[in-house]
Amino acid sequence: xxxKENTLVMVALFAALVAVLGLIPAIPMPWGVxxxxxxxxxxxxxxxxxxxxxxxxxxLFVFLVALGLPLLAGGRGGLGVFxxxxxGFVLGFPVAAFVTGAVMSRSGMNPVLxxxxxxxxxxxxxxxxxxxxxxxxxxxxxxxxxxxxxATYIPGDVVKVVLTAIIVGALAKARPQSLLSRA
Amino acid sequence: xxLALTSDIKTPLHAIRPSIKLAAMSIAVGIVFALSxxxxxxxxxxxxxxIYLSMGLKFAxxxxxxxxxxxxxxxxxxxxxxLIGDPMSGVIVCLRLxxxxxxxxxxxxTTRLEAMIDLVMxxxxxxxxxxxSPRALALAMAMVLRFVPVFLSRANTMQDAFRARSIRRPTxxxxxPLIISVLEDADQIALAxxxxxxxxxxxxx
Numbered sequence: 001x002x003x004k005e006n007t008l009v010m011v012a013l014f015a016a017l018v019a020v021l022g023l024i025p026a027i028p029m030p031w032g033v034x035x036x037x038x039x040x041x042x043x044x045x046x047x048x049x050x051x052x053x054x055x056x057x058x059x060l061f062v063f064l065v066a067l068g069l070p071l072l073a074g075g076r077g078g079l080g081v082f083x084x085x086x087x088g089f090v091l092g093f094p095v096a097a098f099v100t101g102a103v104m105s106r107s108g109m110n111p112v113l114x115x116x117x118x119x120x121x122x123x124x125x126x127x128x129x130x131x132x133x134x135x136x137x138x139x140x141x142x143x144x145x146x147x148x149x150x151a152t153y154i155p156g157d158v159v160k161v162v163l164t165a166i167i168v169g170a171l172a173k174a175r176p177q178s179l180l181s182r183a
Numbered sequence: 184x185x186l187a188l189t190s191d192i193k194t195p196l197h198a199i200r201p202s203i204k205l206a207a208m209s210i211a212v213g214i215v216f217a218l219s220x221x222x223x224x225x226x227x228x229x230x231x232x233x234i235y236l237s238m239g240l241k242f243a244x245x246x247x248x249x250x251x252x253x254x255x256x257x258x259x260x261x262x263x264x265x266l267i268g269d270p271m272s273g274v275i276v277c278l279r280l281x282x283x284x285x286x287x288x289x290x291x292x293t294t295r296l297e298a299m300i301d302l303v304m305x306x307x308x309x310x311x312x313x314x315x316s317p318r319a320l321a322l323a324m325a326m327v328l329r330f331v332p333v334f335l336s337r338a339n340t341m342q343d344a345f346r347a348r349s350i351r352r353p354t355x356x357x358x359x360p361l362i363i364s365v366l367e368d369a370d371q372i373a374l375a376x377x378x379x380x381x382x383x384x385x386x387x388x
Contacts, residue, residue, distance in 0.1 A: 003373060003377060003381075004381065004382050004383075005373040005374075005376040005377050005381055005382055006369075006370070006373040008319060008322065008323055008326075008373070008376075008382065009326065009369045009370075009372045009373045009376070010369055010373075011323060012323045012324075012326035012327045012330060013326075013330055013365060013366075013369045015323075015327045015330075016326075016327045016328075016330030016331050016333075016334060017330075017334065017365075019327065019331050020331055020334045020335065023335075060323055060324070060327060061327070063303075063324075064324060064327060064328075067296060067299045067300065067303065068187050068188045068189060068291040068294065068296060068299060069187055069188070069296070069328075070187075070188050074252060076252055077188055077291070078188045078249070078287065078288055078290075078291030078292075079208065079287035079288065079290050079291050080249060080250075080283075080284040080285070080287040080288035080291065081287075082287065083212055083280070083283035083284045083286075083287045084252075084253055084280065084284050085253075085256055085280065138276075138280065139260060139276050139280075140272060140275075140276055167358065167359070167362065170359050171359075171362065171363075174359065174363055175363055175366060178366045178369075
C-alpha cells in the first residue's frame, strides 16, 4: 500500500540518488556543460516514481541546490547556478522527470520499452529544449550555435536511456511494488 | 555529513538576515541583466569585486574558486564571438555572467544552511493551505541529506562483498542489488515514520 510516508521517503530517496550520481566524476567540456551521470538519476526518478512524484523528487533536489548544497555534478551549487548558462538544465530536471514519468505511466508497453521511450522523451528531448532555451537566454548567442554545441552530448545520453530501460526492466521483475509509475 | 558551500571565513555579511540578502541579491542580479553596455557592466563587475575584496583577500579567493566552473565557458564564448566578428557582445556576456553569478554566490557563501532552511520554513508556511506542510518539506530535506552518505556506504559494502567473491571488477553487477536494498530501506523508514505518528502526527523535525 502506498502511504503518505511511503511517498515522502521515495521522493527523498530519488532526490538523493540524483545527488549521488552527481558525485561520479564529470567529464569537463570546454564549453561549460560537463557530461555527467546526473541525468540518469532524472530519468530513473521519472520512470520509477511516475510523473508527479518524480517531478517532486527533482523539485526537492533543485531546491537543495538553491539553498547552497553542492549537489550538482562537479560539486556546484548555490544561487550562482541560477545565473549561469546551465540554468536551463537545472530547472529542466523536474520537468524532464515529470514528462518521463507521465509517459511511462500512460504507456501500456512492457516496462523496458516504455521506460526507454519515456526517458528518451523526458530526459533528452524535454531536458535539451529547456537547457538550450536557458543557454540561449543567458548568453544571447545565436540559437544555432548553441544547438551544435549540445549535440556532442547526445551519444552519452543515449547510453543513459539504455541503462534506465535495463534497470527499470530488472526492477519490474525483482520488486514490482517499487515501480510506482505502474502501481 | 555533507558540506554546505557556506564560507568558514566570518564576514560582516554573515550577520545580515538571509531574507534581506536574498532580496538585495535579486535586485542586483536584475540590474546586471538589464545593463547592456561594456562600461556599465565593467563597473558592475568592479563593484562586485570590491565587495568581495572588502571581506578580505582569503574570502575573495574563495569567491573566485566558486566561479571556476564558469571560466572555460566564458573563454569559449569569447572565442566564438571573435571568430564571428562580434567580440563586443562576447565581452558583454562574459562581464554580465561573471557579475551575476558572483553576486548570487555571495549570498550562498555568507548564509548558513540552517538560516536558509529557517527562511524556507517561514516562506513555505502559507503553503499549508494548498496541502503542503512545511514539516513534510523539512523532513524530506533532512532525509535527502541523510540518504546520500547511506547510498555511498551501501555501494562500498556491495563492492567489498563482490570483491571478496570474484576476481572481476565490481561494475554493473552491484547496481541492481544496491537499488533493491535502498528501496527496501525506504519501505522500512516509511513504516518507522508511521509507527511514530506519521506525517500528520507529533513528529518534530
